[in-house]
Amino acid sequence: MVECKRWLTISRNFFFCLLDDANILGCKTMNLSNLRPGRHGRILSVGGHGAVRRRLLDMGMTPKTEFYVRKVAPFGDPIEIHLRGYALTIRREDADNIVVAEVK
Amino acid sequence: MRITAALAGNQNSGKTTLFNRITGSRQNVGNFPGVTVEKKTGTVKKLRHIEVVDLPGIYSLSPYSPEEIVTRDFLIKESPDIIINIVDATSLERNLYLTLQLIELDMPMVVALNMIDQVKYNNISIDIPALSKALGVEIIPVSASRNIGIAELLDRVEYIAENRIKPESNPYYPATVGQAVSAVCELPALKNNKAVPAGFAAVKLLEGDEPMEKELNLSEDDMRELSLIARCLEGSLDMDREAALAEMRYLRIEEICRAAVKKPDFETASRKRSAAIDSLLTHRYFGIPIFLGIMFLIFWLTFGVFGSTLSDLFESGIEYITGLCDTALSSANVNENLHSLIIDGVFAGVGSVLSFLPTILILFLFLSVLEGTGYMARVAFVTDSMLRKIGLSGRSVVSMLLGFGCSVPAVMSTRTLPADHGKKMTILMIPFMSCSAKLPIYSVFTMAFFEKQQALVMMALYLLGIAVSVLYAIILNKFYFSGKPTPFILELPEYRLPTASSVIQRMWENARDFITRAFTVIFLASIGIWLLQRFDIRLNVVTDSTHSLLAAIGRFISPVFAPLGFGDWRASTALITGLVAKESVVSTLAVLYDAAGAEFAASSLAHMFTPLTAFSFLVFTLLYMPCVAAMAAIKREFVKTSTALYAMLYQTLIAWIVSFAVYRIGLLFI
Known part of the structure; x- marks a missing residue:
């Protein structure tokens, strides 16, 4: 059920991404955790539930927000991203729930 | 009119600095009822009728974290006369998110736009009147660390609270x-x-x-x-x-x-500077070695040359005062028992605990520098992946490492952790980290029994402590905290130089906290132990320490330790005195054996222990419940006395089980 819902969001986001004027056909949707350091992205949707999801939204990871991945910690986790003029660190497992489009 | 002002704002927005700036040292530290969230109140310098409540640093008024719930409840139920919302001017977007929610509360409010000095440096320009108009609240530019705009802020706080000026509502909802x-x-x-x-x-x-x-x-x-x-x-x-x-x-x-x-298109100057520092401090390969290096340096300074000189100086100071009192009491012909109570009970007990004070001060000096600069968040970033496996986040690592120095500051340092189960687990794990007070016990025993493998045995003990704490964490996580992972979504603030006053304030707060406990809980515990040592079962003054009540209790509980290999009553008596301070274990053994110094180690211990039982005894000493000073610190953080007592009980039980296993397995090989 949850998995199904997730796929629904992902496919829906892909569809919206196609419609997005700035990225007509040029964009790739992926999970934030797959975006490599140095790359810029735009948030499409924040999945997950409960406290973690709410905290992500509260910290400014709302749809359409642009950000970039600064670096990954030793052992590859967590990751550091910059958005809204500040730096935030999140775990890879939480980043897995955030669907983004890469911005060139 | 008395005014209650609530100070609310994001973490790292300079809230504590502002609070210290406006209240000075007139502060009361406590907890919000029933939770482990710290509540600080203070009255404003020169304006004594304004009381300020420092609310926890939060990013939103969501109902998920204890900090946020406490803030909401306080604002709604206690309805303070005014909210002072402190906002970091260099990171407005995220800070205003809380501001918008506070405005929804429709209470008198003023925004303190902090770090206004940093704004110019970063080429940011803020149109304050326009911002104020858009938000519908008054905005006062301030710099808490540079003491800019504070007088005006307080002036407006007074005015807005007295006239109950609420935010102008300009609904922005689509x-x-x-x-x-x-x-x-x-x-x-x-x-x-x-x-x-x-x-x-x-x-x-x-x-x-x-x-x-x-x-x-x-x-x-x-x-x-x-x-x-x-x-x-x-x-x-x-x-x-x-x-x-x-x-x-x-x-x-x-x-x-x-x-x-x-503001600049991409990154501000101070962001760039932070990123440059981070390119080294959170480096993929060097990040962890650098962190360990910094911790090593702190320990070396605290427990090595610098700290031990200070400790010795302080101790000789205490001894000097004790000596003065001793002679004064003797010359005044005070009753012998009272004399002994004051000198052997109170002075010896409280004095031995107070001698930790320099250590605690120095550790907190370094700790507040680490926190004030913003490095602590990087430590969490760098170490998180290692701690997640046992259900913790990287935020606990510094507290746990401090445990190797002394459990008391380690437990006290968890106060800055979010009040979730990660904090509780950290506190439960800290006493298993072998503290420096246990070192004298190890060295006496290893010298007597394991002269050739001294280093190996010591290392085994330290590693065993870590292993047991990790195991304990895994078990707690599985059965007690039901496996919920500690969330970890953390801001990495810009690097800043902490002000001297904020560092000193933090040191002073912790010192005061510790001294208060030394003169309450520890004072009583010292008197208790003195009574037990001074009198025998018939409440006569003992002449031979082997007949005291303490020895009787030691004899009574010694069968409990027989399965561990050290059923000797002197060993169990030493363990009881170890509760006042761990170093006492050795001195008690010496007194009870009626020998002293180096001779004691070599000859007399061999009568009480074999190498195997000695090791079993060391394992028990490593793991059993901590000293009263640490217990008092744990009790304070757990709020409920019963939780703290259970924690102590479990810990001693674990110590028993592990020692038992070590002894029995050892017997198989010997």
Whole structure:
């Protein structure tokens, strides 16, 4: 059920991404955790539930927000991203729930 | 008129600096009722009728973290006369998110726009009148660390609180949300309520906020109506309600900032500087070695040359005063028992614990520098992946490492952790880290029994402590905290130089806390132990320490330790005195054996222990319940005495089991 819902969001986001004027056909949707350091992205949707999801939204990871991945910690986790003029660190497992489009 | 002002703001916004700046040293530190969230109150310098409550640093008024719930409850139920919302001017977008929610509370409010000195440095320009107009609240530019604008801020606080000037409402909700909010406002439960500001309640209900639903006692009809409105909203915005409202606030903030703030396109100068420092300190390969190096340096300075000189100086100071009192009491011909109570009980007990004070001061000096600069967040970033496996986050690592020095400051340092189960687990794990006071015990025993393998045995003990704590954490996580991972979504603040006053304030706070405990809990415990040592079962003064009540108790409980290999009553008596301070274990053994010095180690211990039972005894000493000073610190952080007592009990039980296993397995090989 949850998995199904997730796929629904992902496919829906892909569809919206196609419609997005700035990225007509040029964009790739992926999970934030797959975006490599140095790359810029735009948030499409924040999945997950409960406290973690709410905290992500509260910290400014709302749809359409642009950000970039600064670096990954030793052992590859967590990751550091910059958005809204500040730096935030999140775990890879939480980043897995955030669907983004890469911005060139 | 007395004014209560609530100070609210994001973490790292300079809230504590501002609080210290306006209240000076007139502060009271306690907890919010029933939770482990710290509550600080203080009165304003020169304006004694203004009381300031320092609320925890939060990013939102969501109902998920204890810090946020405490803040909401305080603001709604205690209704302070004014909210001082401190906002970091260099990171306005994120800071204003909380501001918008505070405005929804519809209480008198003023915004303190902090770090205004940093704004110029970063080429940011803020049109304060425009910002103030857009938000509908008064904004005072300040710099808490540079003491800019504080007088004016207090002036406005007084004025706004006295005239009860509420934020000008300028509703910014888009039509769809606005309609939904007014529909929720029409619910009977909301119309009849007087306790919660209606606008705030409506928005929270729309967000799906469960505590608010309970608070307002929504009927089933109300709930049905509410979920209908919410579903309508979700349908028209094509987003779930939580995300929709968060996005709405941020869209509004973006709009405000576009009009009132000009800043460099990509990154500000101070961000770039932080990134440059981070390229070394959180480096993929060097990050962890650098962190370990810094910790090693801190330990070397605290427990090595620098700290031990200070400790020795302090100790000789205490000894000197004890000596003075001793002669004074003798010359005044005071009753012998009272004399002994004061000198051997109070002075010896409290004095031995107070001798930790220099250590604690130095550790907190370094700790507050680490915290003030922003490095602590990087430590969490660098070490998180290692600690996650045992259900913790990287934020606990420094507290745990401090445990190798002394459990007392280690436990006290957890106060800055978020009040979730990660904090509780950290506190439970700290006593297993072998503290420096246990070192003398190890060295005496290893010298007597393991002369050739001294280093190996010591290392084995340290590693065993870590292994047991990790195992304990895994078990706690699985059965007690039901496996919920500690969330880890952390801001990495810009590097800043902490002000000397904030560092000293932090040191002083902890020192005061520790001294208070030394003269209450530890004072009583010292008297208790003295009574036990001084009298025998018939309450006669003992001449031979082997007949004291303490020895009797030692004899009574010694069978408990027989399965561990050290059923000797002197060993169990030593363990009891170890509760006052761990170093006493050795001195008690010496006294009970009626020998002293180096001779004692070599010859007499061999009569009481074999190498195997000695090792079993060391394992028990490593793991059993901590000294009273640490127990008092743990009790303070756990709030409930019963929880702390259970923790001590479990810990001793674990010590027994592990020692038992070590001894029995050892027997198989010998």
